Amino acid sequence: MLNNFKTYEIWFITGSQHLYGPETLAQVNANSKKIATALNRAKNIPIKIKFKALLTTPDEIYHLCKSANSSENCIGLIAWMHTFSPAKMWINGLKILGKPMLHLHTQFNAEIPWSTINMDFMNLNQSAHGGREFGFINTRMGLNRKVVVGHWQDQEVIEKIAIWSRVAAGWKATQTMKIARFGDNMRQVAVTEGDKVAAQIQFGYAVNGYGLGDLVDYIDQVTQKEIQATVEQYFEAYEVMKSLHKNGSQHHALQEAAKIEVGLRTFLEEGGFTAFTDTFENLTGLVQLPGIAVQRLMADGYGFGAEGDWKTAALVRAMKVMGNGLDGGNSFMEDYTYHFNPTNMAVLGAHMLEICPTIAQSKPTCEIYPLGIGGKSAPVRLVFNGRTGQALNASMIDLGDRFRLLLNTVEAIAPEADLPNLPVARVVWKAHPDVKTAAAAWILAGGAHHTCYSQNLSQEYLEDFAEMANIECILIDKSTNIHSFKQSLKWNELYYKLNK
């Protein structure tokens, strides 16, 4: 479900020109290979970095961009100008390039060799101005790209490349994603709606609806053996409450939950779906609202949005791909209720059931309680506290004329006390810069109540993602103040209207 980095490649390309003679170009080529090899070996970059070409003519550049576009494996390009590379040569290539690009503004040597530097050295090591020529043409053409500056052995530089490479994988997954929508939207809810055609044009993912009967057909075919195997997994992975045990009064409900999980999983696998939504208002034929099923599918890497929220489902999936293998998890989340205690103001995030156990502080418990809404049998769910520490909430909204990605950095804290009567997974966090400012800014920006909550992706990942998707990105963090936040919303309004 999440091991797809293996086939991916990032192509390292170097710009130069013929002015300097074959000896210089041979050196440029050798240096480029060394840098690409070092990046390929960097432990924190999970994707293969391949030195692809030294480019010195418009034709070479154009054909390289063409083959990058048509390559299934290539998810992005790292471009470096070792020397000056006259940028009009790049226009035709950049015009057609459809893959993300990172401009690595580095040079081969870290330091100036003061006692030996001569004009040969100056000829060879010109990235300080070669990179500016390349930057100009990208800006002149209005192209989004990530610019990373510094020596190629600098850990900060390598980390920025690592982040971008993970985002490129997330972007690749987004462009081919198929999202299954069981039922429709929660009735009358606004923010979970949106333009699916616009989304497919912008992000590539396809959202299509299925009747609950389509899913029930799969659930009905689940065998007793499959149910048993899944129930055993529950006992291995979680602390299961007594009444759900084999001779407990509600064991049948655990079996029913396992049956739903197997049916749902098979449906998604057979259809090639990597994200899905459901809603408690469309559950015809299901005995329980899928709780533990959704939680475990999310833990395996599926994107999910409740109440028909396909935008959040897509975002959760993209973020799970980006964070694959990193410490910490990513989950569907909802701002649920506030703690307005002036000395410890915080937000309690949760959902009716569907929070991903990858964000759990410790081993979840498997419990059952009535839901109160939806009119179905009591659903089985995993209950836990989220891990404490730095995290982030991301929300994708459809403003009618564009998509906006809204971010808020937070710090998760331990709940002040045990919550013995709250049988759902939850996280308590302090939003940056403070709960009042963060919530006001979020509401002014039209941010949804549904988010993807991430423990392992910083704002830089999401900003890179927004640039690849070419959408608006708004950040609420420690430096946010409401006055300038309002101004930037207004400026953006104007920018996106003029930039159509």
Ligand code: MN
């Ligand atoms: Mn909800």
